[in-house]
Amino acid sequence: MSHGAEKAFIPLDIAVLTVSDTRTAENDTSGDLLAERVTGAGHRLADRALIADDVYRLRAKVSQWIADPEIQVVVLTGGTGFSHRDSTPEAIAPLLDKEVEGFGELFRHISWEEIGSSTVQSRALAGLANGTLIFCLPGSTGACRTGWDKVISEQLDSRHRPCNFVDTLIRARDQRRALA
Numbered sequence: 001m002s003h004g005a006e007k008a009f010i011p012l013d014i015a016v017l018t019v020s021d022t023r024t025a026e027n028d029t030s031g032d033l034l035a036e037r038v039t040g041a042g043h044r045l046a047d048r049a050l051i052a053d054d055v056y057r058l059r060a061k062v063s064q065w066i067a068d069p070e071i072q073v074v075v076l077t078g079g080t081g082f083s084h085r086d087s088t089p090e091a092i093a094p095l096l097d098k099e100v101e102g103f104g105e106l107f108r109h110i111s112w113e114e115i116g117s118s119t120v121q122s123r124a125l126a127g128l129a130n131g132t133l134i135f136c137l138p139g140s141t142g143a144c145r146t147g148w149d150k151v152i153s154e155q156l157d158s159r160h161r162p163c164n165f166v167d168t169l170i171r172a173r174d175q176r177r178a179l180a
Contacts, residue, residue: 015071016031132169
């Protein structure tokens with residue numbers, strides 16, 4: 001491939017997890033939106049789940065996915081606020097090998113244009129765990145739309161320049177498959 005040649009799109013295997021004490025499969029609009037965005041972008045929806053906001057159940061589910069060499073990305077929605085039950089960042093942060101510090105910063109910067117100072121209550125988080133990229137988004141459908149459309153989609157597109165996460169995820173998956 002020459003230096004200026006267009007890269008091909010590489011589909012990824014992505015799991016979507018809704019963290020909520022109140023939503024059900026019938027009214028999970030945020031999970032629905034993310035699942036639609038995943039497949040609409042040309043990726044594969046590897047799995048989808050909805051669990052209550054509980055640190056240990058949340059860690060167990062995400063740990064299961066990051067141990068699976070076929071799942072390259074996990075996108076969570078919900079549990080990032082400040083209520084007594086919001087525990088997604090506390091559950092996920094200990095699992096991360098590397099945090100993507102810029103994700104939360106960029107998400108809040110973009111959200112400022114949409115919701116103003118209320119964006120300070122978002123504890124959006126991202127990082128790598130066992131070669132799996134994890135994104136934690138707020139539970140609102142609008143926040144999921146913002147996060148996917150304005151940040152995540154480009155970082156999961158192998159054609160996005162000057163950089164994206166796809167090569168890192170492909171190498172990690174290949175290494176995990178070799179060890180399996």
